[in-house]
Amino acid sequence: xxxxxxxxxxxxxxxxxxxxxAVSSEEVTAACLDRIAATEEAVGAFAHLDPxxxxxxxxxxxxxxxxxxxxxxxxGVPIAVKDIIDTADYPTECGSKFLSGRRPRADxxxxxxxxxxxxxxxxxxxxxxxxxxHPGKTRNPRDLERTPGGxxxxxxxxxxxxxxxxxxxxxxxxxxxxxxxxxxVFAMKPSHGLVSRTGVLPLSRSxxxxxxxxxxxxxxxxxxxxxxxYDAEDLDTRPVAARNFRQxxxxxxxxxxxxxxxxxxxxxxADADAREAFEGLAEELGEDCxxxxxxxxxxxxxxxxxxxxxxxxxxxLGKLADEGGDKISGKFCDLVAEGRQVSATRYxxxxxxxxxxxxxxxxxxxxxxxxxxxxxAPGVAPEGLASTGNPVFSSLWSLTGLxxxxxxxxxxxxxxxxxxxxxxxxxxxxxxxxxANWLVERLxx
Amino acid sequence: xxxxxxxxxxxxxxxxxxxxxAVSSEEVTAACLDRIAATEEAVGAFAHLDPxxxxxxxxxxxxxxxxxxxxxxxxGVPIAVKDIIDTADYPTECGSKFLSGRRPRADxxxxxxxxxxxxxxxxxxxxxxxxxxHPGKTRNPRDLERTPGGxxxxxxxxxxxxxxxxxxxxxxxxxxxxxxxxxxVFAMKPSHGLVSRTGVLPLSRSxxxxxxxxxxxxxxxxxxxxxxxYDAEDLDTRPVAARNFRQxxxxxxxxxxxxxxxxxxxxxxADADAREAFEGLAEELGEDCxxxxxxxxxxxxxxxxxxxxxxxxxxxLGKLADEGGDKISGKFCDLVAEGRQVSATRYxxxxxxxxxxxxxxxxxxxxxxxxxxxxxAPGVAPEGLASTGNPVFSSLWSLTGLxxxxxxxxxxxxxxxxxxxxxxxxxxxxxxxxxANWLVERLxx
Numbered sequence: 001x002x003x004x005x006x007x008x009x010x011x012x013x014x015x016x017x018x019x020x021x022a023v024s025s026e027e028v029t030a031a032c033l034d035r036i037a038a039t040e041e042a043v044g045a046f047a048h049l050d051p052x053x054x055x056x057x058x059x060x061x062x063x064x065x066x067x068x069x070x071x072x073x074x075x076g077v078p079i080a081v082k083d084i085i086d087t088a089d090y091p092t093e094c095g096s097k098f099l100s101g102r103r104p105r106a107d108x109x110x111x112x113x114x115x116x117x118x119x120x121x122x123x124x125x126x127x128x129x130x131x132x133x134h135p136g137k138t139r140n141p142r143d144l145e146r147t148p149g150g151x152x153x154x155x156x157x158x159x160x161x162x163x164x165x166x167x168x169x170x171x172x173x174x175x176x177x178x179x180x181x182x183x184x185v186f187a188m189k190p191s192h193g194l195v196s197r198t199g200v201l202p203l204s205r206s207x208x209x210x211x212x213x214x215x216x217x218x219x220x221x222x223x224x225x226x227x228x229x230y231d232a233e234d235l236d237t238r239p240v241a242a243r244n245f246r247q248x249x250x251x252x253x254x255x256x257x258x259x260x261x262x263x264x265x266x267x268x269x270a271d272a273d274a275r276e277a278f279e280g281l282a283e284e285l286g287e288d289c290x291x292x293x294x295x296x297x298x299x300x301x302x303x304x305x306x307x308x309x310x311x312x313x314x315x316x317l318g319k320l321a322d323e324g325g326d327k328i329s330g331k332f333c334d335l336v337a338e339g340r341q342v343s344a345t346r347y348x349x350x351x352x353x354x355x356x357x358x359x360x361x362x363x364x365x366x367x368x369x370x371x372x373x374x375x376x377a378p379g380v381a382p383e384g385l386a387s388t389g390n391p392v393f394s395s396l397w398s399l400t401g402l403x404x405x406x407x408x409x410x411x412x413x414x415x416x417x418x419x420x421x422x423x424x425x426x427x428x429x430x431x432x433x434x435x436a437n438w439l440v441e442r443l444x445x
Numbered sequence: 446x447x448x449x450x451x452x453x454x455x456x457x458x459x460x461x462x463x464x465x466x467a468v469s470s471e472e473v474t475a476a477c478l479d480r481i482a483a484t485e486e487a488v489g490a491f492a493h494l495d496p497x498x499x500x501x502x503x504x505x506x507x508x509x510x511x512x513x514x515x516x517x518x519x520x521g522v523p524i525a526v527k528d529i530i531d532t533a534d535y536p537t538e539c540g541s542k543f544l545s546g547r548r549p550r551a552d553x554x555x556x557x558x559x560x561x562x563x564x565x566x567x568x569x570x571x572x573x574x575x576x577x578x579h580p581g582k583t584r585n586p587r588d589l590e591r592t593p594g595g596x597x598x599x600x601x602x603x604x605x606x607x608x609x610x611x612x613x614x615x616x617x618x619x620x621x622x623x624x625x626x627x628x629x630v631f632a633m634k635p636s637h638g639l640v641s642r643t644g645v646l647p648l649s650r651s652x653x654x655x656x657x658x659x660x661x662x663x664x665x666x667x668x669x670x671x672x673x674x675y676d677a678e679d680l681d682t683r684p685v686a687a688r689n690f691r692q693x694x695x696x697x698x699x700x701x702x703x704x705x706x707x708x709x710x711x712x713x714x715a716d717a718d719a720r721e722a723f724e725g726l727a728e729e730l731g732e733d734c735x736x737x738x739x740x741x742x743x744x745x746x747x748x749x750x751x752x753x754x755x756x757x758x759x760x761x762l763g764k765l766a767d768e769g770g771d772k773i774s775g776k777f778c779d780l781v782a783e784g785r786q787v788s789a790t791r792y793x794x795x796x797x798x799x800x801x802x803x804x805x806x807x808x809x810x811x812x813x814x815x816x817x818x819x820x821x822a823p824g825v826a827p828e829g830l831a832s833t834g835n836p837v838f839s840s841l842w843s844l845t846g847l848x849x850x851x852x853x854x855x856x857x858x859x860x861x862x863x864x865x866x867x868x869x870x871x872x873x874x875x876x877x878x879x880x881a882n883w884l885v886e887r888l889x890x
Binding site for chain 2: 239307311312314315318339340341342343344345346347348349352
């Protein structure tokens with residue numbers, strides 16, 4: 001299999017070819033490594049990569065498969081993991097010089113689940129420092145002079161550059177949806193509590209989410225089937241019956257889904273061509289889409305998200321800021337200082353606001369729409385690498401814990417991708433993926 | 446049935462007599478009302494009481510029973526409910542002049558469960574203002590010049606005075622265990638999250654507990670069988686398989702339980718005769734009991750409990766303090782002001798400390814002991830009604846969420862009761878009741 005072929009195959013296709021013995025995991029992994037070798041210098045998606053270690057895992061997968069034993073849904077598929085997610089075989093340095101050389105003794109729960117499903121963990125992808133704003137080395141594969149977005153910069157760029165079919169990343173504000181949109185790939189921030197965060201650098205228990213990046217909606221569903229599940233150690237996960245995301249996502253709709261086009265109170269932060277692209281999209285959807293103006297009280301959600309994030313990051317990571325000296329960025333120290341200024345009652349009020357807004361959105365889904373349609377970011381990836389761009393179009397969904405998917409369906413005037421974000425009710429992740437499929441099909445017609 | 450007889454019957458005995466048609470619920474309830482009529486003026490246990498309404502419920506129970514339909518475990522048994530717990534048929538004023546006349550539209554979940562089990566809700570018992578320190582009118586039935594303790598003052602006094610066989614109350618710091626100890630009755634603060642708080646005035650989600658007062662360990666188990674259970678609206682309850690508290694509590698031990706006598710860092714707050722009584726008890730238990738000194742780091746638990754309580758009460762009830770003017774006590778306003786001074790990171794650190802201490806106590810139960818033995822209060826009920834006494838011997842168990850039972854097994858030099866508190870592992874409430882039974886039996890020999 002040539003590296004060029006591999007770069008367009010989805011994880012679903014790769015898994016099927018391996019299962020059918022059309023290709024070995026070693027061949028696929030070697031093709032990935034070839035592609036990485038060809039593009040990594042320009043893109044810089046990886047924080048840690050050991051080709052021998054990746055190939056050894058792939059060969060183990062092949063031995064297992066040849067034994068005739070049952071295989072998991074990701075058997076032999078190369079996956080890369082954001083470097084704030086613990087892995088026992090690779091360092092996990094969280095984008096921080098201060099944690100240089102840190103090597104966890106155990107895999108994060110979500111990594112264990114990927115391995116149990118047969119995935120080959122090829123390496124660790126670049127994150128901004130502690131998944132906050134100070135950028136890493138990664139460039140946007142669609143235009144190397146532009147930011148890939150962050151904080152899951154490497155996870156988005158690796159998929160966009162054809163290095164691996166799928167990756168995982170994390171979002172506390174806009175760190176999955178924004179880089180996926182900037183790099184033009186599919187990605188999902190699942191419902192809060194759907195995917196375990198055990199073994200993932202804790203920024204903010206109330207806001208942290210783990211989610212997949214991939215090349216199709218089917219791939220996102222496949223990844224979620226493996227990643228989702230109860231973990232007694234993550235107190236926000238729940239022991240509920242498993243869903244089959246792939247199956248539900250692939251089902252036909254009886255009635256067409258109905259979209260609420262939500263501009264949000266930060267619509268004025270969107271670029272002119274993004275605004276135009278979304279107005280055009282809404283028009284194209286016609287009667288399947290209506291404009292919904294969020295009530296006034298949503299305007300304070302952004303401050304609430306900020307307060308919760310600053311407080312919980314100061315609580316979880318303040319010690320690193322205190323002890324790290326010049327190995328910690330000024331931006332990060334400022335955030336910790338900001339978090340320490342917030343009163344406990346302000347913090348609890350922000351959490352209560354989040355619950356209340358979530359409840360009010362719940363009613364919107366029950367009564368008015370199948371999904372919310374909204375920008376994934378203010379526009380295309382901005383030029384330059386000093387900033388990873390603005391998470392403002394993700395904050396509300398991170399705050400309320402609603403599942404969000406970004407689809408690379410639009411483009412700016414310069415041809416750079418613009419992500420279409422669709423958002424569903426909490427817990428309704430499977431149907432949101434079905435809606436995503438419908439939208440992709442509808443716009444393909 | 447004479448009121449005098451009733452005052453010594455347990456809820457278990459009353460329920461059995463009603464089930465056997467030896468007595469009707471109306472007769473039992475009338476006897477309770479007679480006893481209340483005779484003692485209420487002196488004791489002042491009730492905030493709201495309507496004899497007609499109580500008798501009407503009792504007659505409904507009797508009609509139901511005579512129809513031959515199945516009956517619940519508390520069928521026809523008169524129960525009184527602390528006045529911070531919502532009831533649809535009685536006002537719920539939370540011991541506050543500011544909430545005078547407040548009448549909820551629905552029962553609290555725990556009240557619904559009691560009614561579903563057949564209980565007759567005879568009335569509402571006195572609470573201190575918002576279940577904090579400003580006392581109500583209640584006096585200690587064992588000595589009317591002494592405090593009944595608080596904040597569940599009326600619930601403890603009503604059982605002690607023989608007004609009703611059982612009541613329910615709440616604890617955020619020491620509000621179940623202390624009044625029960627002062628009044629010489631049995632009571633339990635169950636594991637955090639075992640009994641729903643939906644419809645109970647929220648003081649502090651992290652610390653609030655609902656629990657029963659009664660005349661025997663068997664009664665406590667009976668009440669818990671009815672009260673415990675998952676409630677989707679109380680996020681701290683969990684969907685777990687139901688236990689049969691009565692059955693487990695009544696089982697024999699294979700090996701004798703082993704008690705860790707924990708003096709706690711506040712041992713110097715205990716009165717001389719309480720200290721002497723506990724040293725004597727430990728000696729009497731001999732090899733079934735060993736002294737366990739809590740590690741140094743437990744010393745900060747009291748500050749942590751205080752910080753969490755002040756913050757969460759300021760969050761939940763601060764508006765009442767702001768708007769209530771002179772209808773709110775100075776003590777309560779001071780607490781709200783204190784809570785508003787606490788930083789969010791201090792608050793989160795206190796919550797983390799609570800989890801950590803709970804984990805370390807877990808190890809003690811796994812490796813060393815069946816239960817902790819410790820005072821329920823610094824001594825007998827203090828003289829005077831201006832203060833409800835000191836919750837200091839409950840704070841650690843409220844902070845860590847461990848189940849605690851107080852047993853009226855000791856007495857001070859003046860004959861007033863001293864409560865023996867036993868504490869178990871989180872979730873191990875049923876076995877803790879079995880240990881309580883063992884201890885009661887052992888000391889009866």
